[in-house]
Amino acid sequence: MLINxxxxxxxxxxxxxxxxxxxxxxxxxxxxxxxxNLLNNGYSIDEAVKLTGLSEKDILNAK
Structure with missing residues (x-):
């Protein structure tokens, strides 16, 4: 069968x-x-936001 x-x-x-x-x-x-992983290794939420470019809300919802 041919496809147009x-x-x-x-x-x-x-x-x-x-x-x-x-x-x-x-x-x-x-x-x-x-x-x-950053949070589990003692980084703050602000540092995790800065390093990943994700929002604080996105990170906290993933926990």
């Missing part, structure tokens, strides 16, 4: 967007892990 170019374009766009979303989520999860 328009269908192929939108299918490829969906795959591309899914990969990008997955990559962004992976980066965020990595930053949260680092933030929690």
């Amino acid at each position: 170019p328009r269908e192929r374009y939108f299918k490829n766009q969906g795959i591309k967007e899914g990969r990008e979303e997955g990559r962004e989520e992976g980066i965020r999860e990595g930053k949260l892990e680092i933030a929690l």
